Amino acid sequence: MINAVQGTIGANPAVVSAARAMSHFGEHALGWVGIAAAGWLVDKPRRRQWAGVAVGAVGAHAASIVIKRVVRRPRPNDPSVQVNVSTPSKLSFPSSHATSTAAAAVLLGRLTGLPLPAVLVPPMVLSRVVLGVHYPSDVLAGSALGAASAAALLGTEKRLASRRARKHDH
Template identity: 75%
Template sequence: MRVLQTVQGTVGTLPGATSVARGMSHFGEHALGWITIGAVGALVDPKRRTQWAGVAVGAVGAHAASIVIKRVVRRKRPAHPSVQVNVSTPSRLSFPSSHATSTTAAAVLMARTTGLPFPAMLVPPMLLSRLVLGVHYPTDVLAGAALGAASAAVVARAEKKFGER
């Protein structure tokens, strides 16, 4: 709880931080932003169509895995008078963060496709945004990132295995 309070009391007080975090939240909701990026990439980059489709598939698969785990673990979102919740959520379940999961999967797969450092550019801000918004504990976002990386590895292995046929 202390880390969450500290993030909200420091980063969360910066001008525009909550608005940016809300925008990131809406972009990442149900992995829709990452699905869109994968679809657009597949349309405009025919040479790497399979890899861009893998970005969308990886984000969806990671999101689905996080939802299953949420329903098994059933950890409630932060609820403490000192934590301000700054965005609505589709459920009261917290672990793991689906935003962290789908963002990490998409970022790893986009990096694999383009060679650009998307994980370093995209994952930390998304994880931090979930704390700024007061909807996750630090362990939720870290577990989500780990699950997203594992999901991306599964997609990459599948692409390698089935792409050689």
Template identity: 70%
Template sequence: MAELTTASAPERAVAAHDEESPATVTPETVALRKVQGALAKPAVVKTAHAMSLFGEHAAGWLTIGAIGALVDRERRGEWVTAAAGVAAAHAASIAVKRVVRRPRPKDPEIQVLVGTPSQLSFPSSHATSTTAAAVLYGGLTGKKLTPALVPPMMVSRLVLGVHYPSDVVAGSALGGAVALGFRRVIRRRRNRA
């Protein structure tokens, strides 16, 4: 009887390619090993798991945007636009993943400590949506959220063994770029009002 699989055809192709390729230890693999070796302690892993769940499909950030729209009636449109920016950033990261098709880390010394919806790694969608949320919601609240939110989310993806350092850096850059575009939209609407 044929074995059932939930992976899509492109993901199976990536997996097949990985099985045929010999493991190459790159500087990013070494960096990921070091991060896990230094930080993958039970309390940190537990926190990283919670962050992963919150950031999955940008759901936590979109929920915060919805709450902001409900609570801040005067700026409801700005909150909706900001949440749309988070969704757009997440969608952009998925689109880039499907073009780049970089497989997730597969090194015998790297522990994968959380499940993922796909086997594609570049860029980190968690880093993308977190950066977009920090920039956009920070602009609405008047608080500098980026230093408090983005580095912990980036490091959490490394601790969990599901991304290389360049994945999280690229994801954060993509999220920031999308967020800046949406901030311009928010400012234009504010100036028209």
């Protein structure tokens, strides 16, 4: 599958350059933290939600790192796979980029009302395979973990808001 992706769209230098840019943006969830910080600065009424985007992306990223260290699956290592970006770790499962992107996309989508998971997750997931640093199962598992992490955060926020409302009513 990696060879098929790299042999088709991954053969285009512009695609590889875009994938590298996405890789740098997503490293350690920092791009998502930057977007959340910008939102926090300009959208004062919804600062809590913007902070939630940062917390959700970083928390999901941290969860993926823990799982990587437990699973210890090595990155693709086949002479036919071209690795097009450096990575901070030799471990691949799950993809931390896919995890933090899915979490951020769900939370940003909820905040903006836009279908951001459908727009943001596929390019990041595909970029990790184009770059030769993940198996398809790595990015699929990362996407699921990120979405689940975001759902857990949203559920927690809802419960806390309900408690605050009950306290306020009493």
